[in-house]
Amino acid sequence: MIRAAIAAVLLAGAPADAACRQALAIGLDVSGSVDQREFELQARGLAAALTSDAVRAVLLEAPGYPVALAVYDWSGEGHQRMILDWVEITDAAVLDRVAWVIASAVRIERSPATGVGAAMLYGDALLARRSDCPRAALDLTGDGLNNSGPQPRDVVLPARGPEVTVNALVIGVNRDEGWDGGDPGVAELTAWFTAEVIRGPDAFVEVALGYEDFAAAMERKLLRELEGLTVSQLAAPDG
Numbered sequence: 001m002i003r004a005a006i007a008a009v010l011l012a013g014a015p016a017d018a019a020c021r022q023a024l025a026i027g028l029d030v031s032g033s034v035d036q037r038e039f040e041l042q043a044r045g046l047a048a049a050l051t052s053d054a055v056r057a058v059l060l061e062a063p064g065y066p067v068a069l070a071v072y073d074w075s076g077e078g079h080q081r082m083i084l085d086w087v088e089i090t091d092a093a094v095l096d097r098v099a100w101v102i103a104s105a106v107r108i109e110r111s112p113a114t115g116v117g118a119a120m121l122y123g124d125a126l127l128a129r130r131s132d133c134p135r136a137a138l139d140l141t142g143d144g145l146n147n148s149g150p151q152p153r154d155v156v157l158p159a160r161g162p163e164v165t166v167n168a169l170v171i172g173v174n175r176d177e178g179w180d181g182g183d184p185g186v187a188e189l190t191a192w193f194t195a196e197v198i199r200g201p202d203a204f205v206e207v208a209l210g211y212e213d214f215a216a217a218m219e220r221k222l223l224r225e226l227e228g229l230t231v232s233q234l235a236a237p238d239g
Contacts, residue, residue: 019064019065020065020066020067020068020088020130020132020133020134021062021065021066021067021133021134021135022067022068022133022134022135022136022137022225022226023067023068023070023086023127023130023133023135023136023137024067024068024069024070024137024139024225024226025069025070025071025072025123025126025127025137025138025139026046026069026070026071026072026138026139026141027071027072027073027074027080027119027120027122027123027138027139027140027141028042028043028046028071028072028073028074028083028141029042029073029074029075029114029140029141029142029143029144029171030073030074030075030107030108030110031074031075031076031111031112031113031114031115031144032075032111032112032113032114033112033114033143033144033173034107034143035107036107037211038211039073039105039107040107041211041212041214041215042141042211042214043083043102043103043104043105044103044215045211045214045215045218046071046102046103046214046215046218047099047100047102047103048099048103048215048219049215049216049218049219049222050069050095050098050099050102050222051095051096051099052219054219054223055219055222055223055226056092056095058222058223058226058227059089059095059226060089060091060092060095063090063091066088066089066090067088067089067226068086068087068088068089068130068133069084069086069087069088069089069098070082070084070085070086070087070126070130071083071084071102072084072122072123072126073105073107074115074118074119074122074140075110075111075112075113075114075115075148076110076111076112076113076114076115076118076148076149077111077113077115077117077118077148077149077150078111078115078118078149079110079111079113079115080118080119080122081108081110083101083102083105084098084101084102086126086129086130111148113147113148114142114144114145114146114147114148115146115147115148115149116140116142116145116146116152116196116197117146117149117150117151117152117154117155118148118149118150119140120138120140120152120155120157120166120197121150121155121157123138123140123166124138124157124158124164127164128158128160131160131161131162133162134162135162135165136162136163136164136165137164137165137166137167137225138164138165138166138167139167139168139169139221139225140166140167140168140169140197141168141169141170141171141214142168142169142170142171142189142193143170143171143172143173143189144184144189145184145189145192146196151196152196152197153195153196157199163200163201164199164200165199165200165201165202165203165225166197166198166199166200166203167198167203167204167205167206167221167225168193168197168198168205168206169205169206169207169208169214169217169218169221170186170189170190170193170205170206170207170208171189171208171210171211171214172185172186172189172207172208172209172210173210186207186209190205190207193205204221204224206218206220206221206224
């Protein structure tokens, strides 16, 4: 609660009336297979990716048309937590404050289960609040298969504009048997997320070979998502 209050104060000055370019909701896996160190590598890796030179340049290339960002973590069905409520990345100062809030997140104990379908529904509900943005993307990270709540393939996202793209960042876990000797291995995880989870325009799966590779994989994924809409494609402001 204290961290959330600090975050609210730090981000209180962020403008909320700019014309949104894209809404991006990111859900971080904090199920039982993710320990404190691995959660920190996700949170700090996301912060590092957002503030990398390449991603920073894309985020800040059109100040009048910012990207709106929200971040949460998830485990079993009914176990999700907001880390960062919607903030529009209007300038470098806002981006740096956002990165600090995300990097400061601490893993809390909750259900050890893995509710990917429930995490998808939670993220879609967040995106419904930003229907003013012409593009909507939901990112889910994960190192395991669904075992709680609805199966992702059975989840029907409500029809509305814009259509939501669901992407995934699969995190392989090497259990001393090679990357595909884990439970599940990278190949199985990637195939499952591809077949069962991702959907919508230009949906894709990115892969991190271990949590130490998370920041680099997240940077690749963000660039692929954000560079799809160039400044020249943005509508001119009224007047």
